[in-house]
Each structure stands twice: as C-alpha cells, then as structure tokens.
Amino acid sequence: MMRDNRGVSSALSYALIIVLTVSLTAGLVLGASSLINDQREAVARDQIDAIGQRLSTTIMTADRLNATETRPKELTMTRDFPRRIGGVQYRIETAKVRSNRWRLTLETREVDIKQSFTIRLQSGVELEATTLNGGPIRIYYDRDPSDPALDKLRIEHA
C-alpha cells in the first residue's frame, strides 16, 4: 500500500536523500572555497594598503623629526604591524628611486598582491635599502660617529 501511494521506491528515496545531502554539502564547500579566496584577497589587499600607508607615514615622520639643525642624538620609532595578513606572510622592501625619493613595496607570495608607495624624504638623510618580513618594525636613526653626511635611517624588526 505504501508503495502504491508513494511514486517512488524506498531505495530510490534513500539514494536521493543521500545524494542530495552529499551534493549540497560538496557544492557548499566548493563554492565557499572560491568565495573564501576572493574574500581573502580583498581583505589582504586592504590590509596591505593600510600597512603600507602607515609605514610610509612613519618613515616620513621620522624624516621630519630629523629635520632639525642639530642631528638628533637618538631617534627610534616602533610600530606594531601584524606578522601575517589573512594568514599569509608578507615582505617589505625599500629601494631608492632617485635623490630624496624612495619606493616602499609590500608583497605577499601566496595571494599574490603587490603594492608600492612613494616616500619623499626632505631632511637629506639616506634611507637604507632593506628587505624584511612583515611584523613589528623599528625605524631608527643611525648616527655615523665621524661624518654627518653618512647618517642613515634604518629599518629593522622590533
């Protein structure tokens, strides 16, 4: 009597239920993983932007603090940046473009994002070209004991 009222056999209904469940779950996982990737990329891009802006502002502030007539005896700026962005490590690189202008580049390997920022220094001091991993950063003023023209601003891990 059951079989007559239901248009479908029990075995088929079992199979249908299982298949539907599994396919829905699989679809959810697969669809969500591409959604995750998009979200991760967007998040990482925003964060790299924010970190890059802050780091370049910090370097330019260190430069302004240096722009007194007398060389500072001590100048250290410490900033807490996260070690990972979206679970991914990133790298910070500084390179000189031309006189008084440097480029700061942040890039992540996994999510493949790269952003560059321009830093203009006005006090005439050199920024040392470095490459280092993201994380807490310290910028300090390295006084050369003999020649003021050789002073540098250095970046290192805090």
Next chain:
Amino acid sequence: MSSEPGKLRSDRGQAFTLEGVLAALIVIAGLVFALQAVTVTPSTTGSTAAPVDSERFNTIFAESADSGALKRAVLAWDDGFQGVTTGEDYFVDAFPNNDFGNGLNDAVRPSVAVNVLVHYRTGPDTVKSQRMVYNGQPGDGAVRAESTVSVFDGDRLYDATGNPRPGTSVQADGLYPGLSDRSTGSDLYSVLKVEVIAWSA
C-alpha cells in the same frame, strides 16, 4: 511493521519536513557565521570618513605655536574669552576672531562641530578645563588633537582680535578660575594644554 499505515505516513512526512527545515537552517546559519568572520578589517567597518584629518589640526597647532597665534588666543581672557556674545565665558557656535580661530574655521566644513578646551592644573592632583568653544558633547568618530602652550608671568593679555592690552599682565590680572602661578621663583606662570575635538554634527 505497524498497524496504522496512515498514521506512520503522516508522522514520517512531518519528520521529513522538520528535518529538512532544520537542515536548511543549520546550513544557512553556518554560512552566515562563517562569512561574517572573514571580512573584519578596519576599512570595511562601515565607518564614514573622519570629519577632519587630525593631521590638519596638528599643522594648525604647529603654525599657531610658531606665529604666537595660540598664545594670543589663550590669553584673550577677561573673566571670559574676549569677543563672546552669548553671556557665557566661551564661544558657542562661533570661533574666536583671531588667527587661531580663523585657522580652525578654515579647516572644518560647516557640518563639523568643534570643541576647544584648555586644560590646566590647579593643584598637585587636580586638573580643570576651561571651554573656549563649545558645541555640545562630541559624537561618535570624534577626532582629537592637542598641544601645549606656556604662559609666563609677564605675558600681556590680549583682546578679541589678537592685539595686546597694554598695562595688563598674567601675573597681575590672573587667568582662568583656579589657575595660579605654579612657580613663584621663576618667570613661568603655567603650562596649558589646548585640546581640539571635531565631529560630524
């Protein structure tokens, strides 16, 4: 199996429906929760742009300190800030008509409200605040900036537009209520802190 096939069928149907609905709810809840956890970043908190960049205020402070406009604004006092028309001793819905007030006025849009407070010490543990400009309690997302200015015994008091009032001195005529000479043996009268708060009104 059972003696009442009809009853079984309806029970089964209800159970299936219930399961289906619950499963759907679980799926949706899980999805919402999971996606919500991903997109937490400072730039996507939905906050609107700051009413004024606090760097702008720092620049105004640096320029006013350099030109003396900050000192002239702080010393424009005669039992109330000079130029106030409301009957209080601070400005409401207006800025002082001196260089410092004009600088602040130029820096903010008309839809931004600004408070200016002067903080000073009256004793070893007490700090008082004198309002220079007051437009209500600051709202959310308020931007603050502050700077100090020192006042010396022989400093003259100023009028509403920044001209000195001859014959006056901080030591003789006094300044804000409760403020006194913090060091009688030297020329320093006090170190004041001026705080500017801006928010979108």
Next chain:
Amino acid sequence: MERMTDRGQLLLAGAFVLAVALVGLTLVLTSGGYTTTLAGQDNAVDRGTDAITVREAVLSDLDRYLRRANSQYADILSGPVTAPHPEPKFTNVIPELTDGYRDQYGRHGRLVEVEAPTPTKIEHGYRVAQPDGESFQDLEAEESDADNIVSLASDARVRNVTFIFESVPPASNPIQIEFVTPSSSENWQVAVFQSGGGWDVTVTSTGGYSETCTRSGTTDDMAVDLSAATVDGDPCPALEGVAPSTHTYDVRITGELNVDGRFWVTVDDLNAGKVSQYKTYSNTEIADVIYSAKVPFRYESSSVSYRTDLRTAPGEIR
C-alpha cells in the same frame, strides 16, 4: 522495519557528515580570514606625528622666553650692570617648564623633558640699540672708515634687525643699511628715502637683485624689520632676499644720516676693539644677551623615542 532503521542510521550519518563539514568549513573560513584589526592603532601618538607637534610647541615656548629674558637688558656702556644677565633667568625657567610638560603630557603615556643647557651650549651675543628717538646724525663716523659710515657689527651673525624711522631723507641721498660679507659673497643694501607721496624701501644686492616696497604716507613712523621682512608689520617681499642671519656680515649705516629714529640689532659678536667707540654715540646702548641656546629635548612615547638639541634663536629664519 529494517529499512526504517537503515534509513534512520543513514540520515544520522548524513547529518553527522553535514555537521562536520560545516564545522570544518567554519574553521577554514575563520583561519583563512584571520586578521588583526589595525584600527586601534591609528592616533597621533602611535603614528609619531605627535612628536613633531610637541617639538614645535616646546620650541615656540623656548623662543618666546628667550626673547623675554633678553628684553630686560641693561646697558653695559653706562656703568656696572645691575639688571640680571639673561642666562640665569633662562636656565632657571627650564626645570619649571619640564615640570609643566610632565603634568600635561604624562596623561597619555608620554614623557617630555627639556634640560637646562650647559654654558657651552649657550651662545652669547650683544644687543646694539639706539632706543630713544634721536637723530642718526649723532652717530659719529669711525676713525678708520670712510665718512658717514657707522658700523654696527663686524663679521657677525645678526638677528632682529629693526629700524624705526621718524623721518627719512630725500631720494637724492638716501640712508642706507649695508650688509657686507667679508667672504665676498652677495652684499646687500637697503635704501630708505622719500618718493612721491610715501617712503620707499629699496633693496639691492651685488648679485643683481633689485626690489622696492613703498609705504604711503609721510607722517607716521615707519618700522622696518629686516629679519622678519616686514614694513609696518606688513610683509615686504623685497626684504625677503636679505635674510640677515644666513651669513656673517659687517653691518653699516651709510648715506645721509640726518634722520630721526631708533634701531636695534642682536649680534653674536662685537668687534671688541670698537666697543669703546660706541661710547661716542650719545644714546647707543649695548647689552649682554643670549644669541642662541641649544636646549636638550627628550620625547618618549609608546612608539617614539627621540632625543635632540633644540636650537632656539628667536627671529632667525629656520
């Protein structure tokens, strides 16, 4: 019955699979989207720009007080000095300033300190002034220089150069303030004379520079501030080229001296051999002042550690 049990078990198994999958999904998503919010760090103290604001505020306080300490001078030409020398006044106020800064800045976890400068860090100077309204013609020529030359300073850095003219000569023989650099780079000449309905200030240099500012009206006193480049308080672009504190100069007044007025100049060095010659000028005063001071400054906050010497020299263009 067996089928019902089987189905129940299968459904349960399916439910478990679904639950595990969802939990796993959530874990993947949350660990993949792990972010530390940076929003809490965005204020001026952490950014470091607060250090710049504080430095400017402290420098402005020091400049103002140095001006004040210098203003109560005593004329060393008229006899023993009775008014206090500005140096002890200046160094005495510094610990008080530090106390005040500590009160105001301590509340945000910042440390701001200024130290009294040691004597080696204070540059002494002199203020040469003719304070009362008096005719410049009373200033007599020096013996070894040509006629009508009055030497205010020799090979010195000069600052706060201000002249107040109560009358000026005609254009045919203007009064000139000359800045001559012994190292023979650009020499400057500021000529003041009548022209048309007003008084002109013309600036020329040996490098070919030539500009003029005109002040209309001939009855009021005209205040020419060569250091701040203003005439009667209004900016005068012509004077901006002079910038007297940028080199060391011999400062002389030449030309028609039959004018009334006052002046003052702060110099870092006087030609010691000629100080006695100033005594011949009836109203000139020379006083000990502080030309500049290097004040050790220290700023500490959660993100910035900064120590430097702040050079205070009011009136000098930075």
